[in-house]
Amino acid sequence: MYQYDEYDQRIVDERVAQFRDQTNRYLSGELSEDEFRPLRLQNGLYVQRYAPMLRIAIPYGNLRADQLRMLGHIARKYDRGYGHFSTRQNLQFNWPKLEDVPDILGLLSSVQMHAIQTSGNCIRNVTADPFAGVAGDEHIDPRPWCEIVRQWSTFHPEFAYLPRKFKIAVNGAEQDRAIIRAHDIGLDLVRAAGGDIGFRVLVGGGLGRTPIIGEEVSGFVPWQQILNYCEAVLRVYNLHGRRDNAYKARIKILVKALGVEEFARQVEAEFAHLKDGPSTLTQAEIDRVSSRFDDPELPPEPAHDEAYTAHLASDKAFANWVGRNVRAHKAQGYASVLLSLKKHGVAPGDITAEQFDAVADLADRHAFGEARSTHEQNLVLASVRQADLYAVWQQASAAGLATPNIGLLTDIIACPGGDFCALANAKSIPIANAIQARFDDLDYLHDIGEIEVNISGCMNACGHHHVGHIGVLGVDKNGSEWYQVTIGGEQGNRAALGKVIGPSFAAAEMPDVVSSLINTYAENRHPDERFIDTVRRLGIEPFKTRVYAEREQRKHAHV
Numbered sequence: 001m002y003q004y005d006e007y008d009q010r011i012v013d014e015r016v017a018q019f020r021d022q023t024n025r026y027l028s029g030e031l032s033e034d035e036f037r038p039l040r041l042q043n044g045l046y047v048q049r050y051a052p053m054l055r056i057a058i059p060y061g062n063l064r065a066d067q068l069r070m071l072g073h074i075a076r077k078y079d080r081g082y083g084h085f086s087t088r089q090n091l092q093f094n095w096p097k098l099e100d101v102p103d104i105l106g107l108l109s110s111v112q113m114h115a116i117q118t119s120g121n122c123i124r125n126v127t128a129d130p131f132a133g134v135a136g137d138e139h140i141d142p143r144p145w146c147e148i149v150r151q152w153s154t155f156h157p158e159f160a161y162l163p164r165k166f167k168i169a170v171n172g173a174e175q176d177r178a179i180i181r182a183h184d185i186g187l188d189l190v191r192a193a194g195g196d197i198g199f200r201v202l203v204g205g206g207l208g209r210t211p212i213i214g215e216e217v218s219g220f221v222p223w224q225q226i227l228n229y230c231e232a233v234l235r236v237y238n239l240h241g242r243r244d245n246a247y248k249a250r251i252k253i254l255v256k257a258l259g260v261e262e263f264a265r266q267v268e269a270e271f272a273h274l275k276d277g278p279s280t281l282t283q284a285e286i287d288r289v290s291s292r293f294d295d296p297e298l299p300p301e302p303a304h305d306e307a308y309t310a311h312l313a314s315d316k317a318f319a320n321w322v323g324r325n326v327r328a329h330k331a332q333g334y335a336s337v338l339l340s341l342k343k344h345g346v347a348p349g350d351i352t353a354e355q356f357d358a359v360a361d362l363a364d365r366h367a368f369g370e371a372r373s374t375h376e377q378n379l380v381l382a383s384v385r386q387a388d389l390y391a392v393w394q395q396a397s398a399a400g401l402a403t404p405n406i407g408l409l410t411d412i413i414a415c416p417g418g419d420f421c422a423l424a425n426a427k428s429i430p431i432a433n434a435i436q437a438r439f440d441d442l443d444y445l446h447d448i449g450e451i452e453v454n455i456s457g458c459m460n461a462c463g464h465h466h467v468g469h470i471g472v473l474g475v476d477k478n479g480s481e482w483y484q485v486t487i488g489g490e491q492g493n494r495a496a497l498g499k500v501i502g503p504s505f506a507a508a509e510m511p512d513v514v515s516s517l518i519n520t521y522a523e524n525r526h527p528d529e530r531f532i533d534t535v536r537r538l539g540i541e542p543f544k545t546r547v548y549a550e551r552e553q554r555k556h557a558h559v
Helices: 006-027 033-041 065-078 098-109 143-153 223-240 251-258 260-274 283-291 306-314 316-325 353-366 386-398 429-438 442-448 507-524 531-538 541-557
Strands: 045-047 052-056 062-064 082-085 091-093 168-171 185-191 197-203 215-222 326-328 334-339 350-352 370-373 379-385 453-456 470-477 480-487
Touching: 006 033, 006 098, 033 045, 052 098, 062 065, 065 082, 065 091, 065 098, 065 353, 065 370, 143 168, 143 185, 143 223, 143 283, 185 223, 197 223, 197 260, 215 223, 215 260, 223 251, 223 260, 251 260, 306 316, 306 386, 316 326, 316 334, 316 386, 316 442, 334 386, 350 353, 353 370, 353 379, 353 386, 379 386, 429 453, 429 507, 442 507, 470 507, 480 507, 507 531, 507 541, 531 541
Parallel strands: 168 185, 453 470
Antiparallel strands: 045 052, 052 091, 062 370, 082 091, 082 350, 185 197, 197 215, 326 334, 334 379, 370 379, 470 480
């Protein structure tokens, strides 16, 4: 975990004091709504459908136990007893009172947290692989680089008023678990033939109204120059990005309009002026930032624990949980544990105050005081002794955090949707709950295998529906809530956008639609073939035909 230095703490404390004064002036009538709006957005405070929403930054998803406990305290005292993890690895409170927000930010600053740049047309929270530092396929730990980008981008004067919000993700492993191809800038840590570290740079990815997979603009930027190169990308965007139309303001639109070759040419021309400039990194700077991470020294452990092996053989429920929720670790005798925030009947990504405390306890007892949030709206205990896994499972089960469904159909990604968000066209949570209720047989879920279902309440795509194996998008149809379905999307190294199967569906139809898709897959799959592989092999037509034919049958059955 990164530990603040005196400058980090001073910046956060000063921001709290500044916003407290701004809020008091607004409440007393000294600031108008128009004057206050950019100030609150700079501090992560939105006005949602029913109440303010405060978005708290969790840089690259890392959380300490004391921070989890503080979030639980805030949930109890200032919200309605819960919070919501977003697909940006951030935490949102949906019900704080405006006058309480400065006090909340003050509490957050006491545990090295803040809400800076979680909104507005600036560089947002930098995201990364939630298994960074512990994954077996990792070649370079991305966390120090994420922290460097965070420090560089915070309050950078050139990036305070970009044409639109801007998102950066960093990956350092063989498998991309940060969806770098769906970000404005995706940074992929690589080694040159001689062993030198650098970055492959992808630009112009993004979901939303116009989903686009990012394209490579440089195959190798030396690590010393990466901030200069990113600044060159942002300067080209700042110069040419549209400010007259919010729907066409993202960098992906600019890259598409210019073409990636011309965009890359302009970036290289700008980079020629910035190379070796003030933002050039040195080994001393890398060492300074890396030294602020207090990663634990993992005591040596045997490769196999006999008690663990015995529990696997004798307890089917535990074995199922290990199969779905436990991941291999690079250190012998350790594992990484995924805590599911997808218990049936609960909004995906929601966590109660009591569960915050439970995760903090698990982290302190078994995971060296640390947890991680994921863009899939779950939590990770990065380093757990194999010998402790049975105890972790028991304690997580008691807290409602051990549903063995990671990667399965009910591990649904969903935005808050129309239940909270003023931008949403339709509700997301009831659709997720209805699908979970239809597929509540864990044995069946394990049989049909890995299927990713992503749900967004509007075209902003906060639920990442475009890259779901099954994507669901809420749309407005004559004032009613309807849902468009895509299939064939995928995240990771083979990132792809799903294809729309046809006209939209009413909310009540959605469990039947998903059932039709799953039944088509089950009847046509090859041995050990995932849903996404079957869709790629067959195309969308067999799925589309089945879905709409069965829809017509249901209509006639009710006539």
